Structure formats: C-alpha cells, structure tokens
Amino acid sequence: MTPDQFIPVAPGDLLGTAGQIAAVQIHKAMRLDAVLRLLLHGEPGCGKTAACRIIANAIAKPHDISHCSAADLTAEQVRDWSMESHLIRGNEWRVYHIDECDAMNPTVGLLMLKFAEDLAPRTALLCTSNLGMGELSHRFQSRFQTFHVGKPAVSAVAIWLTRQWPALGSERAVEIARATNGDVRAALNDAQAWLDFEAAKGASKS
Numbered sequence: 488m489t490p491d492q493f494i495p496v497a498p499g500d501l502l503g504t505a506g507q508i509a510a511v512q513i514h515k516a517m518r519l520d521a522v523l524r525l526l527l528h529g530e531p532g533c534g535k536t537a538a539c540r541i542i543a544n545a546i547a548k549p550h551d552i553s554h555c556s557a558a559d560l561t562a563e564q565v566r567d568w569s570m571e572s573h574l575i576r577g578n579e580w581r582v583y584h585i586d587e588c589d590a591m592n593p594t595v596g597l598l599m600l601k602f603a604e605d606l607a608p609r610t611a612l613l614c615t616s617n618l619g620m621g622e623l624s625h626r627f628q629s630r631f632q633t634f635h636v637g638k639p640a641v642s643a644v645a646i647w648l649t650r651q652w653p654a655l656g657s658e659r660a661v662e663i664a665r666a667t668n669g670d671v672r673a674a675l676n677d678a679q680a681w682l683d684f685e686a687a688k689g690a691s692k693s
Contacts, residue, residue, distance in 0.1 A: 523613070589618045
C-alpha cells in the first residue's frame with residue numbers, strides 16, 4: 488500500500504485526538520440507544536472527516552449512511568432526511584455525515600438545526616468544520632457535542648510514516664513531518680511524491 492492509497496478504517500489508524508474521539512464515540516453508540524450529534528472542528532488535515540467516516544462505518548451499514556459536503560446540501564435533501572430518519576428500522580443506526588458545515592447555505596442551516604433537534608433514537612449527525620468554535624453560531628454550537636481535533640505531534644507523524652513506509656527512512660520522514668507541521672493529509676502527499684521520485688530515479692538508472 489502506497490501513501491496515496493492509505494485509507495484509515497479504524498480509530499487506531501488515526502493519529503492524535505481524532506482516533507481517540509472516534510474510539511470513544513463508537514463505544515458510546517454501541518452501548519446506548521441514543522442520539523449522536525457530533526461537531527468536530529480543527530485545522531485541515533487533522534483527521535476530522537476520517538474520524539466521522541470511521542464512526543459511521545462502525546455503527547451503521549453502508550446503505551444507512553449519507554455523506555455530503557455542506558456546500559452541496561439542499562433544503563430538499565434535509566427535508567428528505569427528516570422524514571426518513573423517523574422511519575421504523577429496528578435496531579439499525581442511521582448516520583448523516585456533513586463535511587465543512589461552516590460552508591452551509593444559511594437557509595439550509597436553519598433547517599439543519601431543526602433536523603438536529605428532532606433526531607430519532609439511533610440516529611447520528613456527524614459534522615466537521617475548519618473554523619474555530621468562536622466562528623460558528625451559538626445556535627449551531629449548542630445543538631452538538633463539540634470536539635476540537637488537534638494536529639498530531641510532528642514526532643508522532645514522523646514515527647508513523649517510518650513504520651508505514653520504511654523506504655522513506657527516518658530522516659526523510661522527519662523532514663516531511665516538519666514541513667507539513669502535523670497535517671497528515673499533506674504528509675501523505677509529500678511521502679508519495681518522494682517515493683515516486685525515488686522510483687523514477689531507480690528506473691532511469693536501470
């Protein structure tokens with residue numbers, strides 16, 4: 488598996504607080520017949536979206552999961568979700584995952600707040616935002632359990648890169664981790680670029 492093929496599938500695949508949050512919320516969902524309203528906020532590349540996807544896949548079947556970018560979300564879609572979320576479905580979870588909720592149309596945002604208030608048991612509404620909590624409206628904040636997802640330490644990224652792709656070597660892994668400053672997505676891109684460059688050098692020599 489190359490860096491550009493890496494897809495985290497379990498909490499242990501995530502670095503820093505993202506993995507911890509995913510593990511706790513999965514455990515909570517498995518134990519309680521409740522509602523999950525989560526808002527993960529933090530800088531790009533820290534694992535917010537990956538954590539939401541891991542939670543969703545752990546608690547619900549693929550056909551019971553809806554993923555959407557907030558910028559693409561429509562009022563009609565939110566109304567449809569409101570109706571389907573209350574359909575009788577036994578013990579199955581239904582998950583709605585919305586990325587970058589700060590980009591949501593204001594009209595759609597009002598409908599989303601109403602939807603969040605009205606969730607049926609065993610329904611999860613998982614949202615992410617690149618903004619700090621102070622930049623999101625109080626009404627939005629108050630409807631969700633909020634978590635700040637911080638970037639992992641540079642040293643943790645370097646160690647992880649070395650373990651995943653030994654061909655990088657520890658020195659190169661440290662350079663990549665420092666250059667990307669804890670942004671795992673950027674670190675994966677840089678690691679792939681370096682491996683591709685080395686592979687091309689090797690091919691030209693042969």
